[in-house]
Amino acid sequence: MIPEGMHDVLPPETAELRAIENALCRRFAAYGYGEVRTPWLEFAETLEAAQDDTLEAGYRLYDQQGHELMLRTDMTVPVARLAASRYRDKPLPLRFFYVAPSIRPWAPQRSQDGEFEQAGAELLGLSSVTADAECVTLLCDALSGLGLEGFRVALGTVAFYTALVDALGLPADDRETFLEALAGKDYPLLESIADNAEADEAALKALWRTLELSGTRDGLTQARKLATSDAMEDAIQHLVEVRDLVDDAGFGDAVTFDFGLFQDLTYYSGVIFEAYAPGVGLPIASGGRYDGLLERFEWDIPGVGFAISLDRLHDALEEAGAAPAAAPACLTFVGGLEHPEQATELRRAGWAVCALREGAVPKARPWLVREGNSYRLELAEGRAVAGSWKDVLRALESA
């Protein structure tokens, strides 16, 4: 009935997702971010400017003039396009957020849906460590504001590994394969490339050690000792400063380090981070710095941002028993369809009212049944009131 990889969302789940979206929007707004919407369709050329591998298999179509169009595969690139085309003469920095679905080809073996909704924030025009820290803080704040416990944000940097891999002295071809294996965390493959290419022993040792240090408490201090170049020192120093600022903001406990963090989105350039929560196998959010991206739209300003996967966040909240409270119960009003004035009166008093025909059988409490000019109200099992309309209003007011 619907294409593979697509799915419907029914009322109970939609209500929970909406509550999550609303809570996230409030958090984003509290940091001065403004909500944007961008079109589903962009010129293929626009999205391709990001040179992101995941685009290869995106959905494409043609408009009546023969332009090649593409369904957006994420929101970061459209927001960059929006900023570069609409905000060039505006003062920096710019802060945007969005809650929107995107579409990528369905990949069931990687448990990736075709259509997926993300809530994300982008901070454009600041290259400082403080901007990185604000993004990580906002992510932590948004997640903990929803009552999610036990989540961790793993912090890494593209710079550290590029420097470390440079130190290995690999030939260009091997370097490429090596970085790919690093991204996929295929350690045995890394080992065999390094062996075959006779990589620098000391640098290789440092690489294994830092991969092992990921996620451990004192990993950062240890990694510092292993730094063999200024570039590596700087990269670590940058992470330390980000962590300290996030700590000052009150979210230091959630931050850990992952020196092997390396994402397949090619536009990331500096700090990268991923959020994980117990019971959910894949990251519930990911983000990072993408300083070269805006330049592809001929506006050379830096940027940093992240996106939260709504579905995975929802799973994580369920797992943690912190799914948002269901909306207040709806009052079923039998006879309400014939007497809309009374249904309206109840709604004005703050009740959600589901009106049914006279004579219908109500299914879920609370319910109100009109029979002629008398009423029967049952708020819960064993809590019933019978009488006039006035009696009903009084009972509902005190309920």
Place this chain on the structure above:
Amino acid sequence: MRLGVATADGGAPAGLVDVLEAAGLPGEVLRAAPTASLVIAGDTTWVPAAGADVLAGCMRGALDAGIVGKDLLLEEEPDVYELLDLGVCRDAIVYAMPRGMTPGRSRSRPRVATPYPRVARRHFGATGRQVEAIAFGAAALAPALGIAEGVLDLRSRVELAPLDLEVREEVATVSLRLVAGRAAHTLRAPELAALLERLRPSLEGI
């Protein structure tokens, strides 16, 4: 911590049992454990299961780590981290044909029976050849059954084939690997580091 182990009918493979025992882990218990069961040892729950289930468990966050064959990793390309080559159950995925057969004489697109259709498509595609990859579990039987001319399967299975099969190409070497789910890699980092620490020395000399 929850650890999945890919097992077949006969429980965990012998080579793996030795590696686990040498690392002070409950290998013997797993030798006899039926597939799709729970084995609780200390603070670790071992889950012997089909390889694909181990991967699904890791990706869904139900398992923290797992032990599966590289052949499955090549076929499924799952979103997990591959941490360690356990060096046991070493084998190779090979392309074989009945001895003396000339490929592609009568067919412009040879039929290749394989339990690894994706690996086959990738391998032949990368070398510019067209084949019809036929998903077939007992691939080594396929030529005898007239299903296909070629076989792409593990060397150990090809060697057991009733028809005399000749290995023409080696596609990839495989062995058992320790993999971890992406979430576990962050949320269970200290436990995973400890597990690696225990397993590494027991691999020396294999």
